[in-house]
Amino acid sequence: MKHYSSILIHTITAFAFILVSCSNIDSRPGADTSEAADSETASHSENTLMAAPDFEVTTLEGESISLQKSLESGKPVVVYFTASWCPVCARNWPVLSEVYPEFEDRLTLVAVSIDPTDTEDVMRELAENEDFLFPSTAGRPEIMIDFGVESQATTVGVNLDGNIAFKKSKQALTADEFRELFSGLLN
Template sequence: MTIQEETIPQTPARPWLPAAMAAFSGFLVVGLLFLLWFGLQQKEIAGTKVVNVPFTKAPDFSLGLFDGSTFILSDALNTGKPIVVNFWASWCGPCADEAPVIQDAFRRTGDKFIFVGIDVQDTDADAQAFMRKYGLTYLNGSGNAGPISVQYGMRGVPETYFIAPDGRLIRKWNTLTAADLEQFLGELQRASGARPG
């Protein structure tokens, strides 16, 4: 009886394996660096005045309001008052948190500022129900039909733009708290040459 040698198939050489591992490692490092950069950009958006906005002077727009009148930014700037433009939607949870904060500031500041809300990606019926629910009495209209959100580089809702009477964008912010809004209205008044208070 002879013992047959069993042949074990040899694994073919993979000369490309080190290069593939190096390339994969490179992609991983680049991906991590991108995530770190993106995180810092998001931190900047939340922490500085104006970041990732395609303009420094607010683009003019015309907005049909729910009360049947029309708001034109350039006309409002001619009043010499600072303007607060808020993009919102009835289905947006943070917008619901923010709406009473903006309404309260509008009520407290009287005619020192012009507040205007722009409802987007919504139906007029849902928007008006939202306004009734939160008692919104400042100017509001539908931005569904126009390019306003594109002009302003809107990334999502809510977003608020603080505009000086000379048309300069002073600040862009996402979700506002009462403390945020108080601080930013003060900044806006100072930038507008108006006395805070």
């Protein structure tokens, strides 16, 4: 019973985050969201970076991905928090599909839906329709909460020390911007 109560609390909290984040995103093409994104970008020295919470997910392809395993294999991690209904995310998916193959041997990327109603079937259909070339999962709002993420369309990078190196939110990024973020984790 305790396990179900915990799931219920995480789900209710996730819905509250979703409602707040939906009301805060201006998804019009060309809308300036850089101020909000910059406020969540980690710009601290190495000594003050926040440790990333460990997580483990199973992708739509059945692959197990965990922060700890990735770091142990010498790969930094990028978690892209998404939702099937998110217009900003929809602008990022093709860009991630373009850039990810250039980095897939050197870092771990996984798109995690923040919406518990994004079931495996919903996300599988989305991944097929949008030609995802990157691993993704069904809705896991508890991971969003654990990372302190407040909205979809948030990209979080975890360096090899297990610390959050950057957090970009509410932003459609270009291929070059993703390349710069990914390269920064590798250097």
